[in-house]
Amino acid sequence: MHFGQGPAGTHVPGLSQARMVKIEQDILGYNNGFAAENRAYFAENGVLALNLVSSPGSGKTTLLCRTAVDLKSRFPVSVIEGDQQTSNDADRIRETGVPALQVNTGKGCHLDAHMVGRAVEKLGPAEDSVLFIENVGNLVCPAGFDLGEAAKVVILSVTEGEDKPIKYPDMFAAAEVMILNKVDLLPYLTFDVERSIAYARKINPQIDVLKVSATSGEGLDGWYQWIDKKRTAVLSERIAALEAKLASVRNRLASH
Amino acid sequence: MHEMSLTEGILRVLEEQAAVHGFARVKTVWLEIGELSPVDPEALQFCFEAIRIGTLAEEAKMEIVRVPGQALCIDCGKQVHLVHRFASCPDCGGEKLQVSGGDEMRIKELEVE
Numbered sequence: 001m002h003f004g005q006g007p008a009g010t011h012v013p014g015l016s017q018a019r020m021v022k023i024e025q026d027i028l029g030y031n032n033g034f035a036a037e038n039r040a041y042f043a044e045n046g047v048l049a050l051n052l053v054s055s056p057g058s059g060k061t062t063l064l065c066r067t068a069v070d071l072k073s074r075f076p077v078s079v080i081e082g083d084q085q086t087s088n089d090a091d092r093i094r095e096t097g098v099p100a101l102q103v104n105t106g107k108g109c110h111l112d113a114h115m116v117g118r119a120v121e122k123l124g125p126a127e128d129s130v131l132f133i134e135n136v137g138n139l140v141c142p143a144g145f146d147l148g149e150a151a152k153v154v155i156l157s158v159t160e161g162e163d164k165p166i167k168y169p170d171m172f173a174a175a176e177v178m179i180l181n182k183v184d185l186l187p188y189l190t191f192d193v194e195r196s197i198a199y200a201r202k203i204n205p206q207i208d209v210l211k212v213s214a215t216s217g218e219g220l221d222g223w224y225q226w227i228d229k230k231r232t233a234v235l236s237e238r239i240a241a242l243e244a245k246l247a248s249v250r251n252r253l254a255s256h
Numbered sequence: 257m258h259e260m261s262l263t264e265g266i267l268r269v270l271e272e273q274a275a276v277h278g279f280a281r282v283k284t285v286w287l288e289i290g291e292l293s294p295v296d297p298e299a300l301q302f303c304f305e306a307i308r309i310g311t312l313a314e315e316a317k318m319e320i321v322r323v324p325g326q327a328l329c330i331d332c333g334k335q336v337h338l339v340h341r342f343a344s345c346p347d348c349g350g351e352k353l354q355v356s357g358g359d360e361m362r363i364k365e366l367e368v369e
Contacts, residue, residue, distance in 0.1 A: 018369040021277050023269070027287070027295075027361040030265050109258055141258035144294040144361075169341035170294035173355065198351075203341050205330060205352040 031145055034113035038120065038148025046128040046238040048231045051147050053171060054155035055164070056137030059181045061089045063155065063214035064132055068098040071224065075231070076129035080119045082111040082136045089134065099123060110141040113148055128235060130227060143170040150230055151176035158182050158189055162196035169203045177208040177226060184213035262295060262361070263303040269363055270313055279368035282316040286365040290358035291325040292341055325358030 026032060042049045054060050061081075068077050079100040081089040090102035101123045103115050116133060125131045133149060135142040143152075154175035156164050159182055165172040172178065178200050180193065197209050210226060212219035270282055285304075289297055297320045304318050325338035331350030338358065344351055 018283055018367055019279075021273060021279070021366045021368055023273055023363055023366060025269050025363045027262050027265050027269075027363060030268055108261070110261075112261065140294070144258060144262075166342040173341055199342070202344075202351045202353075205354060 028144065028146070031113045034117050035146040035148040038113055038117050041117075041120065042131070042148060042150070043234070043237060043241070045125070046235050047125050047131050048129075048227070048234045049131045049133060049147070049149040050227075050230070051133045051135055051142070051149035051152045052155060053135045053139070053142045053152055053175065054137060054157075055139045055160065058137070058155045058157040058160065059214050060134050060137070060155050061092055063179070063181060063212070064134060065092055065096050066214045066217070066220065067132070067223070067227075068093060068096040070220065071130070071227070072096070072098055076126035078123055078125045078129060078131050080111075080116060080123065080131065080133045082115075082134060084108070084136060099125075105136055109136060109138050110145050111135050111147060112145050116147045128238070130231060139164065139168040139171045143168075143174045150234060153177050153179060155179045155181050156196070158186055158191040158193070160191075162192050163199055165196065165199040165203050172200050172203045172207065175204065175207060177210060179223065180209065180211045182213055182215070183211045183218060184216040259295060259299040259303045260307070263300060263307050266304065266363060267307060267311060267313060270366070271311075273366065274312055274368075277368070280312060282313040282366055282368050284317045284319060284367035285313065285363065286319045286321060288321050288323050288360055288362045288364050290323040290360045291339060292355055292358045293361045295361055297322070321364070323358050323360055326356045327353040328356050329353055 052060050064079060068079065071077055077098050079093045079098060081093065081100055081102045082105060083089055084105055087102040090100040093100035101119050103111060103119050105111065111133065133147055152175040154171055156178060158180060180196065200207050200209065208226065210219060210222045212223055266285065274280070289295055301318055308314050308316060327336055327338040329336055329345040329348060329350045330352040332345060332348040334347055335356065336345055336347055338353060338355065341355065345353060
């Protein structure tokens, strides 16, 4: 509370300098500017960037460790880890032999595009590689923040409630694929897989669904095929862009 | 509290606009917040009041205009009003709805001096 250090508030009619300014700016404009820069960098370098989001404890890091081990011989993989505190997750990833960088958000509840941009600068993902960005475990806030990724991947483990998609609709609306993790535990649980998928499709009719267990390895082939499909799309776009560039250089020479 | 980072974003825009349009104080900020956007207007108001102290928006009012949620029902093909992302089509009860509007979060206009 303050007691009037501001203007005295003596208004003379007709002399007010108040005016209107139309600005029409997106509240997330500042973040989206950095996201666009990240996206341009990823496109130029053929990097498939995936933003992994979930509640804490869904098994994101375990899934990433397993994915890193299984895919690192096929193409370069790197990881950005977002957590409020500690470098535990990046340490776990690095043990698999894959480069990883920890971003601590401190009090923050999500990664933003600026943090990711700085992390990418430090990490320097290889050309034509796959970059996994593990967001802060939180099904609310990361939904609204574009990091420049190709897709958001939402992970829901079957030890959680099957109604998470309708409890946290924004996240499931923003994701391109839902991974149902820990399916090896289904025999011991009452989780209704079909109902959970129906809830997710109610929020997002187009969402892909993959059922996996990062521990037993069940269903991981489907996940890797999904990554391959996305990586092919990124690399095809890069090839098209490079061919267009090559053609323009050729044309310049021909018209010389 | 992502409303806090959104509010910081709003303040940043106000400061940029002050430099562009040459004003010293913001009296009112009009926002357009869609019904389906991932932001809670009350939390936004609360954060704004906490964060504006000592800034050019110290005495600014925040006016929030709600934009109705809109969706295309894949079953009946109609544009319908959607209150929640998990609502069914109010017309045919269809469950597959493609959001087509009402997820915006925009700063529309300022009253400044």
